[in-house]
Amino acid sequence: MLRASAAARAFGIVKGDRLMVSELLALARQVRRDGEIREGEFEVPVPRFGGRTTSFAVRVAPLSGTLGGGGLVLVLAEDQTESRRVEEVRRDFVANVSHELKTPVGALALLAETIEDAAEDAEAVRRFAGRMRQEAARLTFLVQDLITLSRIQAAEPIPDPHPVEVDAVVAEALDRCRMKANARGITLASIGVRGLTVLGEEDLLVTAVRNLLENAVVYSPERTRVVVCVKKPGDGGVEISVTDQGIGIPERDLERIFERFYRVDPARSRATGGTGLGLAIVKHVTAAHGGRVTVRSVEGAGSTFTLWLPLRSEHDGTSTDRMRA
Numbered sequence: 001m002l003r004a005s006a007a008a009r010a011f012g013i014v015k016g017d018r019l020m021v022s023e024l025l026a027l028a029r030q031v032r033r034d035g036e037i038r039e040g041e042f043e044v045p046v047p048r049f050g051g052r053t054t055s056f057a058v059r060v061a062p063l064s065g066t067l068g069g070g071g072l073v074l075v076l077a078e079d080q081t082e083s084r085r086v087e088e089v090r091r092d093f094v095a096n097v098s099h100e101l102k103t104p105v106g107a108l109a110l111l112a113e114t115i116e117d118a119a120e121d122a123e124a125v126r127r128f129a130g131r132m133r134q135e136a137a138r139l140t141f142l143v144q145d146l147i148t149l150s151r152i153q154a155a156e157p158i159p160d161p162h163p164v165e166v167d168a169v170v171a172e173a174l175d176r177c178r179m180k181a182n183a184r185g186i187t188l189a190s191i192g193v194r195g196l197t198v199l200g201e202e203d204l205l206v207t208a209v210r211n212l213l214e215n216a217v218v219y220s221p222e223r224t225r226v227v228v229c230v231k232k233p234g235d236g237g238v239e240i241s242v243t244d245q246g247i248g249i250p251e252r253d254l255e256r257i258f259e260r261f262y263r264v265d266p267a268r269s270r271a272t273g274g275t276g277l278g279l280a281i282v283k284h285v286t287a288a289h290g291g292r293v294t295v296r297s298v299e300g301a302g303s304t305f306t307l308w309l310p311l312r313s314e315h316d317g318t319s320t321d322r323m324r325a
Helices: 006-010 022-034 081-117 122-152 166-183 202-218 266-271 278-288 320-324
Strands: 038-046 052-062 073-079 162-165 187-192 197-200 225-231 237-243 292-298 302-310
Touching: 022 038, 022 052, 022 073, 052 081, 081 122, 122 202, 122 278, 162 166, 162 202, 166 187, 166 202, 166 225, 166 237, 197 202, 197 302, 202 225, 202 237, 202 278, 202 302, 278 292, 278 302
Parallel strands: 187 225
Antiparallel strands: 038 052, 052 073, 162 197, 225 237, 237 302, 292 302
């Protein structure tokens, strides 16, 4: 080994003057013998990542025309771990969408057949028609969530942001969730700082806060309280927190709850009409506005989801007073 890059050493492919991956060393020796360019893929445990396996696409080529073991070879190794992860996520997403769409579509087909068979029974027709409305609504919510997610999942900033009043976002999100909360005897409340403004798209921000509120209502016992709190922490941003007194989230699930279609309690989520996309939408909407979302939760004691968004500065456009005028 004559030379190696810092990255090759950091990933543990090279140590000192030796190639540490036996398969890669064998490939390099073959190229030295016959001068043929070779490619391969290898899994390498990376010491700096706690021994986690990293995937590399490798290309080995001769640097000189001298054969018989005397030539130099160039080894290029490209980390494929992230691209493989993205491809795996894409495959899972397609599989999950297919599964989620099959359920309401299949139910609608079955219910339609049942109604045909029960055409003479008015009570049965009304009952099954109600079920069809529920499944159609579930399908509509899923399609709407998929459309919203497709708009924002590229992690690009909002293209044409406008001043948005946080008070208006919170008020609209509360209004959209009030009927569902009242049906379960859950009290919705809003506290905290007023008159703050951010830059972005109001409809998306309302969707993010509404999704957090709907989750809080669904996973809270009846006759409890859900609170939206707005704070100005002094770091140039605004915090919008949604706190419930619900069942909480197991620690093992906290890192995955923002994944698309991931459900802590699949049976309960489907029973309440959840699509499994709500928190993924919250994550991407917040990122598109230059912010972040965090969660604190204790099983049996409730959860707090917090959106942090950058405040609109004086240089971002007209003042709040002028906007209201």
